[in-house]
Amino acid sequence: MNSLAANLDQVRSQIAAAAARSGRSADDVQLIAVSKKQDGEKVRAAFDAGQPIFGESRVQEARAKIPLLPAAVRWHFIGHLQKNKIRHALPLFELFHSIDSLELARDVERIAAEEGVRPRVLLEVNVAGEGSKIGFAPETLRSEMENLLELNRVQIEGLMAIPALASEPQASRSYFVLLRELRDELESEFRLNLPQLSMGMSNDYEIAIEEGATFVRVGTAIFGGREK
């Protein structure tokens, strides 16, 4: 087995073990292999080794990569979506993890209506607070949820977060708990179903799964380091 296939195997077995610790099955957690800044050959090798879903964070890079790979490869968008890239991005990705403002959600709604599509999305929450400006602050999300729910093209399926990079993976746990509790709160306050929680990267995905992640976004642990 080559090292990429071995890495995938290793990640999959860690996912299964962490899912079991949270009383779930491995099938309850989907692995997004983050292929940003990795070349298409590596994506193909991972796909051939049985990995179906890949994550990209830049529309331009994805537009170059996706046409060279088998049509059966599934793509998720995990980066900041720029307004002028929405139209290009809509047909490429089956899920947008990172809708990070009401304004962006409204732009996606408008363009989705023009294109006649119903994009599936997650809302990115700024769980880390001060350090980062990306994502809905939890209070903002509570107050803007009503507006978000008026959008009828955009299908909101859950929440996503990127905690500040910590040297100690356990340090992320409280952020994962925060995201799950915010989800639970929004579900009961707005009588919604928000089944998906996208949280956890190479250094902390096992902890994210213990706290309820349904998507983990893992790059380095599968592909090794990225090109600069």
Ligand SMILES: *Cc1c(COP(=O)(O)O)cnc(C)c1O
């Ligand atoms: C790059 C990236 C990842 C993957 O990070 P690794 O540490 O390589 O696993 C996950 N999520 C997002 C949003 C990213 O940009």
